[in-house]
Every structure is written in C-alpha cells, then in structure tokens.
Amino acid sequence: MSSNINLSERLKKVSSLLPKGAFFADIGSDHAYLPCYVCLQDHSSQAIAGEVNVGPYESAVKTVKQFNMNDRIDVRLGNGLAVLEKEEVDQLVIAGMGGSLIRSILEDGRDKLGSVKQIIAQPNIDARSVRKWFLDNDYIIENEGILEENGHIYEILSAKRDDTSSPYQDELLERQLLFGPYLMKDRNVAFFKKWRHEYEKLQRVLLQMEGAKVKDEVKIKQFTQELKWMEEIINDENKDH
Known part of the structure; x- marks a missing residue:
C-alpha cells in the first residue's frame, strides 16, 4: 500500500533515518506524504504534520484521510514548532527549507524540544x-x-x-561545519559536484568583493580560506580519477 505514495529520493532517505515505532513531527509537511509513507510502512509509528499555510494544510488533511491515517497522524496548522505541545514527540523532521530558516524554527521552538531525542534536517541551502x-x-x-x-x-x-561521540575535531571544526564531518569522509559523486559548483560561485563573489569601493576585509579573508578548502576537495577528486 505504501507504494501508492510516490516519495522523492530525498524524503525516502529522511524516512530511513527514523527509528521503528517513531513518534515524530514533520514540520512544513506540505501534503503529509512523509508521515503517511512512514506510518504505512511501520504500523507502530505515529506522526504530527505541521503546516503554516492553509493550502498545504488542507492538502495534508486530504492525504491523511485518503490513507485512513486519522488515528495515527494529526495534521495541525501553525508556525514552526508552535504546533507542538511540550514533551510531545521523540523525533523531529524539518525538510525542504533553507538552513537559516530551519535554524530559526529550532531556536524559536526550543521550549518544545525537551523530549526530542533526534532531529532530522534536510536544508536546501546552508x-x-x-x-x-x-x-x-x-x-x-x-x-x-x-x-x-x-x-x-x-x-x-x-x-x-x-x-x-562527536565526529568533530577541534583543528578541523570550521571545515567540518562547512562540508559535513561524515560527508567529508564518504565523498560521493554528489558531494564533489556540489563543491565544484560552490567553488565557482564563491570565486565570482570574491571577484566582486575585491572590486568593491569599500572592502569587507573580514569576509574576504573568510571566503578566501573557504575557497582554499574547496580547492583541496576538488583536487582530491581529480587525484581519485
């Protein structure tokens, strides 16, 4: 029955990280496809689907009804973690937004995180x-x-x-925050492709900054360092081939 939900590869990856018997909230759930997919595959799981906009909220209500999941998935209208009670869920999913928005949702909803043992985030950028x-x-x-x-x-x-135990090393911390401590080790095709693209983008930004009348020396220094790290990654890829 779960095959009725055509879930994207990125959301399948997200769903694979949830434990069996999860009681999770999916914030910005859109059509509630992820909660329905998880609950259809794992009959011991429950979910709350949070949505800030009325249109997607109504779509989510429809999807949950379509799969007869009303007893296990609660669709709620509201902003960020405001849809949750304190100590209500064990896991939290926030997927398909920018990194700074995900960060502010977590920051604004810190009082709701008391019982949250796991957070799965899929930032589109940053x-x-x-x-x-x-x-x-x-x-x-x-x-x-x-x-x-x-x-x-x-x-x-x-x-x-x-x-x-933390995957971070003090001397590599800034680098690991940028590239990801595990992604730096595994380095698949998508990883190299992303950082080649980011390298080219950052080169253009630096050129503009160098040409500005008032130079932001602090930012220029930071970006120059990041460019160097990206260069090392790209050179490593070339060595591998």
Missing part, C-alpha cells in the same frame, strides 16, 4: 547553519547523506541528543 545550531545545543550529528535529484543536490543531517 547546511552549515544547521550543523552549527546542533553543535551549540548539544545535538550530536550521527548521520549525513548527500544526493542529487531533479538537478538539485540535497544534504540530509541526523543529530541525536545522547551519548553519541
């Missing part, structure tokens, strides 16, 4: 913001994935609040 928030709030990254779908490259991060 995954570093999310990694930084995890680091500052005692959530330790334990799994990362990167994949290409429909011409976009997505990073998927899972962090837990438990005794998992």
